[in-house]
Amino acid sequence: MSNIKQILVVDDDQDIRELLAQYLTKNSFDVITAEDGIKMDSQLDNHQPDLIILDIMLPGDDGFVLCQRIRQTSNVPIIMLTANSDEMDRVLGLEIGADDYIAKPFSPRELLARIKALLRRTQYVVEQSRTTANQHKARYFCFANWKLDTQQHVLLDSNNKTYPLTGADFQLLMLFLESGDNPISRDQICQSLHGRNAFANERGIDVHLSRLRNYLGDDAKAPNIIKTVRGKGYLFIASIYTID
Numbered sequence: 001m002s003n004i005k006q007i008l009v010v011d012d013d014q015d016i017r018e019l020l021a022q023y024l025t026k027n028s029f030d031v032i033t034a035e036d037g038i039k040m041d042s043q044l045d046n047h048q049p050d051l052i053i054l055d056i057m058l059p060g061d062d063g064f065v066l067c068q069r070i071r072q073t074s075n076v077p078i079i080m081l082t083a084n085s086d087e088m089d090r091v092l093g094l095e096i097g098a099d100d101y102i103a104k105p106f107s108p109r110e111l112l113a114r115i116k117a118l119l120r121r122t123q124y125v126v127e128q129s130r131t132t133a134n135q136h137k138a139r140y141f142c143f144a145n146w147k148l149d150t151q152q153h154v155l156l157d158s159n160n161k162t163y164p165l166t167g168a169d170f171q172l173l174m175l176f177l178e179s180g181d182n183p184i185s186r187d188q189i190c191q192s193l194h195g196r197n198a199f200a201n202e203r204g205i206d207v208h209l210s211r212l213r214n215y216l217g218d219d220a221k222a223p224n225i226i227k228t229v230r231g232k233g234y235l236f237i238a239s240i241y242t243i244d
Contacts, residue, residue, distance in 0.1 A: 004028060004029065004030050005029055005030070005050040005051065005119060006029070006030040006031070006032065006047060006048075006049045006050050006051075007024055007029050007030070007031050007032075007049055007050065007051050007052070007053060007115065008031075008032050008033070008034065008040070008043055008044070008047070008049040008051075008052045008053070009021065009024075009031060009032070009033045009034070009052075009053045010033075010034045010035075010036075010037075010039075010040045010052065010053065010054045010055060010058070010063070010066070011033075011035070011053070011055040011058075011081065012035050012036060012055065012057070012058050012059055013055075014035070016055075017033045017035070019108070020033075020053065020108070020111075021033055023108045023112070024112070024115075027112055029115075032047055032049065035058075035059075036058055036059050036060050036061075037058065037060050037061040037065070037066050037069075038060065040066060044070075048076075049076060050076070050077070050119065050122075051076065051077045051078070051079065051115060051118065051119060051122075052070065052076055052077070052078045052079070053078075053079050053081060053111075053115075054066060054067060054078055054079070054080050054081065054098070055080075055081040055082075056080055056081065056082045056083070056089065056093070057082075057083055063080055063081075063093075064092060064093070064096055067080065067093065067096050067097055067098055068096050068097065070097070071096065071097035071164065071166070072164070073164060074164060075153055075164045075165055075166050075167060075169075075170070077099045077100075077118045077119065077122050077166070077167060078097065078098045078099055078100075078166075079098070079099065079100045079101065079102060079111070079114060079115065079118065080093040080098045080100070080101045080102075081101075081102060081103075081104055081106070082101060082102075082103050082104065083103070083104045089101075090103075091207055094204060094207040094208070094211070095207055095210065095211055097166055097211075099118055099166055099167065099168055100114055100118055102114060118167075121167060121168075121171075121193070122167040138150075138242035138243060138244050139151055139243065139244060140242060140243040140244075141177050141240060141241075141242055142240065142241050142242065142243060143177070143225070143236075143238040143239060143240045143241075144216070144218075144224060144225050144238040144239075145157065145158045146216060147243075148173060148174075148177070149162075150174075153165050153167075153170045155215065155216075163215060165215075168193050168208055169208070169211065169212055169215065171192055171193060172189065172192070172193060172208055172209075172212055173212060175188070175189065175192050176226065176234070176236040177236065177240060179235075179236055181235075182235075183229045183232040183233045183234060183235045184233045184234050184235070184236075185232065185233040186205055186233060188233070189205055189208070189209070189233075189234075190205055193205075193208060209226070209234070212226070213225075213226060223237065224237070224238060225237065225238045
């Protein structure tokens with residue numbers, strides 16, 4: 001079985017598509033491309049890429065819409081490309097499920113570094129979830145009318161409707177579930193989600209926490225699941241039990 005990772009590049013600029021295809025291929029990736037959402041959907045019907053590079057400014061549905069659509073059925077890592085240096089674009093991308101972002105014009109070497117870091121992080125999440133499942137001998141963590149499937153990386157509600165989690169969302173939730181009665185600091189969250197070579201910032205941590213709370217329907221002002229502990233971080237306060 002080949003260990004070559006496949007990357008889908010979605011950008012309406014042909015020069016960027018060709019540049020990234022050539023550069024990433026030279027760096028041992030298999031690259032497929034799409035110029036818009038229609039072509040992206042076609043590629044996803046025929047392939048299962050390991051990572052998607054998604055431009056925001058596209059004809060038809062923009063990158064935000066496409067990211068939301070992908071997240072309805074998949075937790076594939078997504079790096080968004082933005083021509084706007086405004087923080088709001090970057091924050092919105094993270095809020096709707098992107099894992100990272102990079103502003104145009106960008107250095108291919110920096111993008112390559114982000115790709116490798118995100119793929120390493122994703123692989124780490126998979127390996128940790130397998131280890132956790134073996135240690136606990138349980139597939140599901142149950143709390144507050146939610147059930148986390150540690151094998152499929154999805155949340156199930158009380159009606160067994162599934163909600164796919166990104167690698168970052170899954171890892172953050174597992175960090176809380178394994179914390180017991182110990183608060184988790186922002187430094188711990190940053191280290192867990194991004195590692196030593198993180199491209200993280202304070203706002204990014206807030207976005208990850210907000211996104212997880214939104215998934216769980218937890219109000220930060222009157223929390224039932226994740227409580228802010230002043231000066232210490234965040235504490236998972238919902239009762240937890242496991243199912244094999």
